[in-house]
């Protein structure tokens with residue numbers, strides 16, 4: 375069951391331009407969370423910014439009761455969050471949403487991470503490592519400086535293949551382009567994707583073509599985070615019927631072939 | 637001594653004056669991990685229409701200073717689904733459940749009222765004639781006194797349930813609509829619904845909401861809402877459920893002093909999932925401190 379709590383900041387520091395890593399003492403959330411879930415964070419005690427901000431669970435350490443977030447500063451809320459100091463507390467609600475479906479132990483899986491979309495995938499690759507899966511992670515970023523989590527993926531024994539838009543590291547081009555060249559679809563049991571919408575759409579199309587099951591983690595503006603306000607609507611297709619689902623409560627993870635992208 | 641918190645909203649007996657505003661609390665279940673909803677006086681559930689509705693394009697919510705704009709567009713699974721899937725759950729709750737209804741035509745409202753009449757667990761209807769997010773119906777009924785009266789009459793004729801009419805602040809004189817609805821037989825009034833507004837992204841040079849305009853709610857609207865309750869209390873004798881920007885017990889007490897017999901917590905739930913229970917505890921605390929034995933003594937006290 376999800377909780378609301380004040381969690382103490384243990385560490386916070388920048389890891390890339392405008393990108394922060396934050397560690398929080400949140401044993402209840404760390405214990406309950408599964409990869410792909412998120413927390414709903416109050417960035418200020420004042421009435422501005424008013425709403426909470428959804429942030430994926432980046433990593434957990436269950437024995438230590440620690441939860442880690444990785445976030446990019448894009449506006450007021452994330453800017454305020456980045457200013458927190460160790461010892462401050464942050465009000466959290468979570469874990470929320472439905473996470474990734476884990477594959478059979480030992481499966482060969484592909485993971486595609488675009489930009490800040492790498493955040494939830496580290497927790498996922500942690501679990502995949504526990505399941506002794508053979509993991510290849512395709513990590514993409516604008517340039518070398520903005521590349522995230524490649525070292526963490528490698529430490530978790532995943533094969534890491536890099537793409538940058540400007541070619542400053544690895545393949546010059548996008549993650550979908552890289553996957554098209556590199557991936558042997560016939561030997562892939564499952565593919566997990568988180569990144570910009572266009573990238574997720576493109577990878578989903580490739581998956582459909584190759585008939586490989588996949589899951590994507592979607593983003594939508596949120597109000598409540600618990601399924602009550604219907605802000606975070608997304609069109610989902612199931613057995614030929616399109617229905618409106620809630621990213622916060624029915625997702626954020628959805629089967630790639632069910633998402634109506636247009 | 638424990639003060640009396642029981643209030644009567646047009647025939648709906650509530651054990652205390654705290655309820656939720658429609659569209660901000662789902663069907664109750666969404667918040668039950670955080671709130672013992674049986675402790676609330678009532679819950680008002682998401683707006684229901686005859687047919688299922690998919691709602692508006694995204695983004696459907698943006699933040700504004702101390703408020704939010706939403707353009708959900710009455711997404712809901714339709715009244716038949718509500719009856720089949722939720723009535724049993726409602727009947728098992730130890731709180732009153734009020735169903736908020738909306739239609740495109742007067743006949744829609746009457747048919748909704750008829751369908752919900754006698755459904756176990758449904759204690760009353762809140763008639764939404766004030767939604768700014770739908771093309772047909774909604775606010776169009778709420779801004780014309782004759783149309784508002786017609787909808788009210790049709791609903792009253794179709795059901796034996798208590799009928800609460802929810803008014804729009806997007807009118808020149810809310811008391812005119814209140815009087816028309818009262819004369820047409822409403823049992824109580826809810827005020828206010830959201831204020832029509834919009835926001836523009838200066839970088840993209842485009843409106844922020846998928847539907848361009850939306851309804852403003854949250855702390856930013858509270859002074860407008862308190863004013864509406866104050867004016868309507870002076871105009872008609874009906875019980876009022878006050879809402880609009882209630883975050884704390886202090887906020888709720890302002891509405892009660894202005895003339896509301898009950899209060900609804902809306903947007904605040906998103907920020908603080910236990911806001912309803914905190915508002916309730918704070919009201920009770922205030923009554924004890926002020927040595928008031930019955931909440932009803934406080935209703936409209938600022939007028940005296």
Ligand SMILES: Cc1cc2nc3c(=O)[nH]c(=O)nc-3n(C[C@H](O)[C@H](O)[C@H](O)COP(=O)(O)OP(=O)(O)OC[C@H]3O[C@@H](n4cnc5c(N)ncnc54)[C@H](O)[C@@H]3O)c2cc1C
Nearest residue numbers: 427428429430444445446449450451452493593594595626
């Ligand atoms: C399930 C989920 C998980 C996410 N995980 C991460 C993560 O791990 N790391 C990370 O950096 N970002 C993540 N995001 C995006 C993050 O929520 C937004 O960047 C953040 O809310 C922006 O807030 P702000 O106040 O800085 O920006 P502002 O632009 O000032 O925000 C204005 C409003 O828009 C909302 N908003 C803006 N962008 C987004 C967005 N992309 N998704 C949802 N709401 C948005 C905000 O919540 C706020 O209500 C996630 C989004 C979702 C839906």
Ligand SMILES: Cc1cc2nc3c(=O)[nH]c(=O)nc-3n(C[C@H](O)[C@H](O)[C@H](O)COP(=O)(O)O)c2cc1C
Nearest residue numbers: 657658659683764828829853854880881882902903
């Ligand atoms: C996301 C959202 C959805 C809403 N949906 C409805 C609705 O379906 N029917 C209705 O009568 N009012 C609806 N409202 C209006 C609220 O019930 C309430 O009147 C308004 O938000 C003011 O209260 P608040 O400031 O406490 O939120 C909605 C408001 C929000 C924020």
Ligand code: FES
Nearest residue numbers: 597598599604622
């Ligand atoms: S954010 Fe409220 S339903 Fe998803």
